[in-house]
Structures are given as C-alpha cells and as structure tokens.
Amino acid sequence: MTSKNTFGLAKGDRLTWRYEVLERIGAGTEGEVYKIREKATGLTRAAKLYFETKEKTAPVFIRHARKLDALRDCDIVVKYLHAEEVWINDRFIYCMISEYFEGALLEDLLKTYRGRRMPAFEALSLIYTLTIGIEEIHARKEFHGDLHKGNIFVERMGVFFKLRTIDFHDWGRTPATERRSDILCVARLLYDLVGGRAHYQKQPQAIRDICMGNRSDLILKKFPTVFHLRAHLETFEW
Structure with a gap:
C-alpha cells in the first residue's frame, strides 16, 4: 500500500x-x-x-x-x-x-454537462429510474442508507438511464427511518443534479414540487413512501 x-x-x-x-x-x-x-x-x-x-x-x-x-x-x-x-x-x-458495470459514476457524468448540471427533464428521467430501483429495495423491507452522486453508476441507453447502486450503509437507525432517509436522498439528488441552491429558483415547478426547497419535513409529508414519489413522477403535469 x-x-x-x-x-x-x-x-x-x-x-x-x-x-x-x-x-x-x-x-x-x-x-x-x-x-x-x-x-x-x-x-x-x-x-x-x-x-x-x-x-x-x-x-x-x-x-x-x-x-x-x-x-x-x-x-x-x-x-x-x-x-x-x-x-x-x-x-x-x-x-x-x-x-463490472459499464457506466460512469454520477458525479463524473455530471462533469460532462455544461455548468455541471442536467436539464430538468433529463434529471427527472434519471431520478425516476432511481426511484423505481429504490422502490424494489423497500418492497423487500430493506434500504440503501447512503445514496449520493459518488456511489451511483450510470449508463445511457437511448433516452433512458440504466443505474447500479453500491456501498449500502446501516446507520443503526430503524429500517423505517432509513427508508425515509432514502426518499430524502433521492430528492436531494434531484436538487443537486439541476444545479443546487444557485439554480433552484429558476427551476420549473416540476422540480420544485419534488425538492420542496430541500425541506425534509415537506418532502416526507408529500412523499411518505417511495411509492408516493414514484406515483407522482408518473402522473404530474408540466
């Protein structure tokens, strides 16, 4: 070493x-x-x-x-x-x-975008794929525990994204708390993908209706489970 x-x-x-x-x-x-x-x-x-x-x-x-x-x-x-x-x-x-997954870390993929931020629709598409994956995990009464740009691998497939997550973590909290934390992490990822605080006020309502100003209480009130988040992503109007 x-x-x-x-x-x-x-x-x-x-x-x-x-x-x-x-x-x-x-x-x-x-x-x-x-x-x-x-x-x-x-x-x-x-x-x-x-x-x-x-x-x-x-x-x-x-x-x-x-x-x-x-x-x-x-x-x-x-x-x-x-x-x-x-x-x-x-x-x-x-x-x-x-x-071995043929893809790039999300944090590295972001570097290829102008200003290191994704257009809103593209970010929502990636978050939708991630939400479906996390819903599968939660359906098995499990959780990820450490979702961030540095442990999600991304591969483009046409207009879609294929993802892999790594480095699960257990913080010693209850499984229900960990699953709520996963929801907050997904919302935070969307916030970061479109440019974070510096660009948030200019985002379309579709972005702000999920990120909720990055307020945990409002996010969990609107999306108490990842099912609610997935359903919202499938039905919201632009």
Missing part, C-alpha cells in the same frame, strides 16, 4: 491467483474499487478492497455481502459474486468481487 488512502495497484498486478488488475475505477472511505480480469475466462469483474484488516472489516463486510445477495434480484443493485481474502502490505484484507 503506497498510502493509507490507496493500495496503489497498477495494470497487470495480480489480485490473488485468479485475477489481474486492469485499472482503478473508484474509491471511498472504506476502500478502493478496481476493474479486474478473471485469468481463466477473460471475464471482466469489479473488486472492492477494504482498507482495514479483515478482523476490523468483518462485521461490515459480511453484512454488506449478505445484503447484496438478498437483493440480487433488484435491477438497481450491483450483482455480488463472491468474497476473497487478499494478502496486501503484510496483512489479509477482504475483497468483494462483483459484476
């Missing part, structure tokens, strides 16, 4: 006897994500390496893996494959192997 914030793996480095590194594709507080190739088949995968030792990471890692497996039928959830123990920097760490 070259620093506490990176493993410094380069193209061609081995990741156990089964995989080789292709490139680094992301990082967060828990670890780094690399694009890797399975040597035996040539198939491309993604590997999340956790910074802490496996002893410190174990509870979070196991909970995360089990949650991904339980939600494997949800289209928006990255598909978990299996776990590996990797020897790096004289210690074992956990490595989570999952599907």
Whole structure:
C-alpha cells in the first residue's frame, strides 16, 4: 500500500491467483474499487478492497455481502459474486468481487454537462429510474442508507438511464427511518443534479414540487413512501 488512502495497484498486478488488475475505477472511505480480469475466462469483474484488516472489516463486510445477495434480484443493485481474502502490505484484507458495470459514476457524468448540471427533464428521467430501483429495495423491507452522486453508476441507453447502486450503509437507525432517509436522498439528488441552491429558483415547478426547497419535513409529508414519489413522477403535469 503506497498510502493509507490507496493500495496503489497498477495494470497487470495480480489480485490473488485468479485475477489481474486492469485499472482503478473508484474509491471511498472504506476502500478502493478496481476493474479486474478473471485469468481463466477473460471475464471482466469489479473488486472492492477494504482498507482495514479483515478482523476490523468483518462485521461490515459480511453484512454488506449478505445484503447484496438478498437483493440480487433488484435491477438497481450491483450483482455480488463472491468474497476473497487478499494478502496486501503484510496483512489479509477482504475483497468483494462483483459484476463490472459499464457506466460512469454520477458525479463524473455530471462533469460532462455544461455548468455541471442536467436539464430538468433529463434529471427527472434519471431520478425516476432511481426511484423505481429504490422502490424494489423497500418492497423487500430493506434500504440503501447512503445514496449520493459518488456511489451511483450510470449508463445511457437511448433516452433512458440504466443505474447500479453500491456501498449500502446501516446507520443503526430503524429500517423505517432509513427508508425515509432514502426518499430524502433521492430528492436531494434531484436538487443537486439541476444545479443546487444557485439554480433552484429558476427551476420549473416540476422540480420544485419534488425538492420542496430541500425541506425534509415537506418532502416526507408529500412523499411518505417511495411509492408516493414514484406515483407522482408518473402522473404530474408540466
């Protein structure tokens, strides 16, 4: 490890006897994500390496893996494959192997837009896709817990968006509270996609009717469940 914030793996480095590194594709507080190739088949995968030792990471890692497996039928959830123990920097760490999704992080996609903000209709289209995905998760009595621009992968498909979410988080609150938090995060994402505070007053009513001035109380009063948000997105008038 070259620093506490990176493993410094380069193209061609081995990741156990089964995989080789292709490139680094992301990082967060828990670890780094690399694009890797399975040597035996040539198939491309993604590997999340956790910074802490496996002893410190174990509870979070196991909970995360089990949650991904339980939600494997949800289209928006990255598909978990299996776990590996990797020897790096004289210690074992956990490595989570999952599907590789051909898309860009939402925060990187935004950089390609003028002013780093989406047109209203495009932002609403993306939020609708996200809402449908979160509704699937909530229908299973689960939650995401950490929705933001840095853990949503986006792929364009014609006039549609295909999404994958990563890095679920449990803040130790009740599941009902976590699900309400997901709704607030979706509304906040829409707020950010169209330019945030600097551009909010110029947004069409369709945007403001969801973001509600970024007030949590008003958002949850109007959308007590993600079902209500999805129904609104399908029926509102411009």
